[in-house]
Amino acid sequence: MxxxxxxxxxxxxxxxxxxxxxxxxxxxxxxxxxxxxxxxxxxxxxxxxxxxxxxxxxxxxxxxxxxxxxxxxxxxxxxxxxxxxxxxxxxxxxxxxxxxxxxxxxxxxxxxxxxxxxxxxxxPANRAATPSQDRPPANTNPPASKASRPTVAPASNAAGAAGSNRPHRYAPIPGESCRLIKIGEFPLLVVGKAVARLAPIKPSERQALLAATEVSLKDFSRLFRRLPRLFHGPLSKIPAGRLKKLKLPLILPRGGGLPPLPPENADHLLVLSHGQWHGVIPVRLAGSKPLTLKRFQAAANGDIAGLGTTDDDASYPLLNPRALLEREGFLTMPERD
Known part of the structure; x- marks a missing residue:
């Protein structure tokens, strides 16, 4: 009660x-x-x-x-x-x-x-979790195999989840596809392979979404479409029944001048994945077409990996999805038969 x-x-x-x-x-x-x-x-x-x-x-x-x-x-x-x-x-x-x-x-x-x-x-071996960090040690995850069935297990759902102590080196390869987004008015590049889904949100839905702490993936479903087909990467391999029950935390990158609070002008939800880690970022979509990463200069600052230059010679901060998701994301783990 x-x-x-x-x-x-x-x-x-x-x-x-x-x-x-x-x-x-x-x-x-x-x-x-x-x-x-x-x-x-x-x-x-x-x-x-x-x-x-x-x-x-x-x-x-x-x-x-x-x-x-x-x-x-x-x-x-x-x-x-x-x-x-x-x-x-x-x-x-x-x-x-x-x-x-x-x-x-x-x-x-x-x-x-x-x-x-x-x-x-x-x-490090005996380190206790920091505030809002409650995830299993990396070496307890059973290895994936061809016969493995993906299942889901929460790692850290809190929007203020703490970071890991180990370094998050992230070096995208020039030539990779990337998307340009904005968080508030802050432009940010995201490597395309980390984008599991980019879905528009209606203005009438925005306030309720920003007030929530998680997003149910069944909300992304469409009539006559199987939910896994709407996603890229590991999420597309999870059976529809399990995927419909999965909720991902709303997360917000930080560092390098990024706004400290969720942006009220978001018009898309970006489902971000890195390996088996996932989360959702409220963003504005800057440009309808993917870009190509021409150069990358490492300069870590919070969840920013460095400076990425696109094929049109414009330079923007580039997101480190690993650092962000391992701190605040949701972990899916394979389950053996």
Missing amino acids: AISIDESIRIFKAEIISQDQRLPQRRSEPLLEACACLKQRFKSRKNILALLGMAEGVVLYMRKRQAVADPECLDFLKETLAHVVNIYEEGKFDPEREEELGRRMYKRFTGLKNQLQERRSPQ
Whole structure:
């Protein structure tokens, strides 16, 4: 049974004043339920949704560790919950204030993740997941074979999922096809083989999509068309019945000047794939035709791999799909017969 908004606020207040340095199951579950309830209450206010998503990520991280928490995690969680409580009790909608608050807290959230990763980097084999990161180790995935059936397993669904410590080297080959997109007003090249699907969205659907955290792939289906045929790469090999049940997280690249929040002017959904990792990015399509990558100059900055020059001698930042998807994407794993 879903809890009420008032009960959710009470749970937040109790956590803010709690002196316990752990976050046991009996406290983490109500906190997650409260976040889910308040996401519905603030579903049209993207910056509050971002705060609640970051709070969820920290709760999941602390619950996974089941130990005395990092003081920085507790401080961040309590501050984030306090901001949500204050905004609810004030009852005023101040978009400029909420946008500034969202940017400030997201910057702190990113710094917190980096700090935790650096602290645990000397012990990579025993490294705990960082906030919103809950994926199986790479060596536990059963190897694919000709007789394998693809199935799906979640890796990390949160829009604020933390990054991996290992380097994400990505070097596209000149001559590859690529697409030019925009995230907000920021132009970005995406190598064509990473584009599993590029589907238009209606203006009437845009707000609901941006307020959500995931997209159901059955929404891409069309009458008399088998769903797998609409996709490229590994998604096209998943049986239609399983594909219809699959939901991919809405993700947002960051670094190099990319906007910190989902763009409100998106007109397409880009289903991005790299290997068995997948996610959906709300974008604007810049140009109807694919381009050809002429040159690539590596210059890593967040989810940007470097600078790509197309056959018309125009240069744009080029997305690193591996770094983005391994941090925030959804992992499909082959299943042996």
